[in-house]
Amino acid sequence: MGWGTKMDGCGNFIKYSLFIVNFIIFLGGIVVVSIGIWTIVDKSFANELLGTNLYAGAAYILLATGILVTFISCLGCVGSVKEVRCMLVIYFIILFLIFVTMLVGGILGYVFRGKIDNTIRIGMESSLRDYGNNKAVTDAWDQTQIQLKCCGIYGYQDWQNNIPRSCCKMTANGIAVPCNSVEGNNEFTINQDGCLGVTKNFVKAHAVVIGTAGIVVSCLMILGMVFSCYLFKSLE
Template sequence: MVEGFAKVIKYALFLANVIILVGGVSVFAVGVWTLADRSFMERLLGNDLYVTSAAILIATGVVVTVISFLGCFGAIKEVKCMLLTFFIILFMMFIVVLIGGILGYVFRSEVEKQMHQEMLMSVPLYKNDTTVTDAWDALQPYFKCCGIAVNYDQSQEVWKRNSNFQSSDKRVPESCCRRRDQASVRQCQGDPGNYAYDKDCYMEMKDFVKNHALILGGIGIGIACLLIVGMMLSCALFLMIN
């Protein structure tokens, strides 16, 4: 059994692993929430870095959670081979989770370059492409928005680019309407200016994705820092065990 300062390192490593365990569960939960609850946005983003970074963090969260048990057991039992294995796996997870965090941060700065064009190009495909239709129908009620502003026009006007909304009785999709009963939808589609959402979907989605990507990136980098602490303590305890 180790004594003195080595004993402090031992219990510090145990505590660090408990924190890493909590962090791993948190990363997994945030990643699952991102993919499950916001997957409808992927088709309109024009970039898969958002989903990729979340997927990386989910996988890493699972591995880190499992490995933290190995670190706790190795610290308490003072098993050198387990501590060495723990250090190697933590180092690999550090690289992966850091990449996931950086991808989330990079995506935050890249999102504006492609998203507006991708959303604009998808407007004529509405009702002709099931994935695009489902994406818009989920997006507009969620953000309480309608279309995209182009050349200083109201955002609702962009739906004139779709052949399904060029008549006087249907000028916007049903998902633009504030109220969803049949009479209200009919009135809304004929006179969207007063009865449809008036927010710009691009602006709403851009702000959401950039803020959420910052959270993903921050969590990834935060967990990476925790892994560094775990690696340092496991290495120190490994060297102190006779």
């Protein structure tokens, strides 16, 4: 049945609360999609540098999740405003599955965070040997060293006497300062930090932002599930 006089106030509050929650989830989904696209387009070189598809895989999962969250939030909005019970059921099931997936993914990410550090290190050590022999790996190292202002895995000594130009510091005009050997280099001519530490800090800093966004979206999902159940019951 529709909304009766007995539940008009409470029922309409739940109905429009569900709509607002879903609208916020929709905006969150758009943000997640944007982050996923940016990661794939701007940071694709990391695959070759790390010697693994882990980074690209995470970006594609992020993109797919964002699209799914955006779609399901639209379904929740329509289901709540139009009071369509079948939409509310589908909405609840998909939202629950997304929530469980995010929860399991977060737990696994926390448990295996130490192994991810090892994966980055092993990937860098392997790709370093291919520098100059593999164009994709060479471009990945050059882009990383220029963008993150780092050199080698642990420092410029890793390159021995064949230091890439991408390790050299840039002038205000964007011209690389000459630095082509270990001898004679200093903090004014070459990037001192190793790319392993800089990359790990970069990933961790972005993981905090993404993790915080995930927690907020998860909380909203819980509200969405609670409101959808209540609304479904009220429409009996």
